Amino acid sequence: MLGDLLSRATLGDLLAQYANLLDWLDWERLDAVFWPEALFDFGMFKGDFAAYRTFVAQLEEGYSRRLHMFGIPSITLSGERARIDATSVIVCRTDAPAPGIDDMFWGRYLFDAERRGGEWRLSGLTYVLNLFDHRERQADDRGGPMTFGDGLSPLHPLAARQRR
Numbered sequence: 179m180l181g182d183l184l185s186r187a188t189l190g191d192l193l194a195q196y197a198n199l200l201d202w203l204d205w206e207r208l209d210a211v212f213w214p215e216a217l218f219d220f221g222m223f224k225g226d227f228a229a230y231r232t233f234v235a236q237l238e239e240g241y242s243r244r245l246h247m248f249g250i251p252s253i254t255l256s257g258e259r260a261r262i263d264a265t266s267v268i269v270c271r272t273d274a275p276a277p278g279i280d281d282m283f284w285g286r287y288l289f290d291a292e293r294r295g296g297e298w299r300l301s302g303l304t305y306v307l308n309l310f311d312h313r314e315r316q317a318d319d320r321g322g323p324m325t326f327g328d329g330l331s332p333l334h335p336l337a338a339r340q341r342r
Contacts, residue, residue, distance in 0.1 A: 185260065186253050188298045189291055193264055196300070197246040203331045205235055212300045213292060219304040230303075242278070243271035243327045248287070260298070262289040271328075277318040284309040 192211055199207040208231060218230040225233065238244055249265035268283040290302035320326050331337065 182255055185255055185298065189253055189260055189262060190251060192298060192300060193248050193251055193262065197248055200238055200246045201244045201330055202337055203238060205231060216300060217302045240272065241270040242273045242329065245269045245327065258293045260291040262291060278315040280313045280315060282311040283307060
């Protein structure tokens with residue numbers, strides 16, 4: 179029972195790390211989240227971990243602002259394996275044409291995970307899109323007093339606070 183709770187907490191943390199590293203474009207941290215032979219299926223992309231690294235970097239680096247949010251995951255444990263179903267909302271901003279475009283995705287991430295040598299990592303990912311919206315911005319929202327999520331990367335001044 180305690181072992182299952184620890185596994186669930188660890189798997190939930192892996193999902194949080196994954197969303198975080200996508201937003202911050204912190205590709206070096208992918209190795210700690212996925213096993214090297216992990217398989218991916220996004221419909222428009224299917225491949226192994228090495229190909230996914232290139233695919234996801236090109237995709238995410240095209241946006242000036244990213245926000246990946248997961249709902250509470252449903253985790254099914256089976257010994258050293260797990261299946262995770264996590265709903266998601268993703269908002270991504272491009273700056274061109276000015277004042278920008280917001281792409282919004284509602285879907286779910288279906289993860290497979292394995293524990294090897296006591297360590298959990300993700301071993302597979304299938305993305306299922308439920309809804310997509312593409313909106314041209316009518317005004318630039320960066321004129322206010324807020325700190326905006328533009329330019330997040332490992333070089334951003336706030337990035338050190340996000341690393342574990």
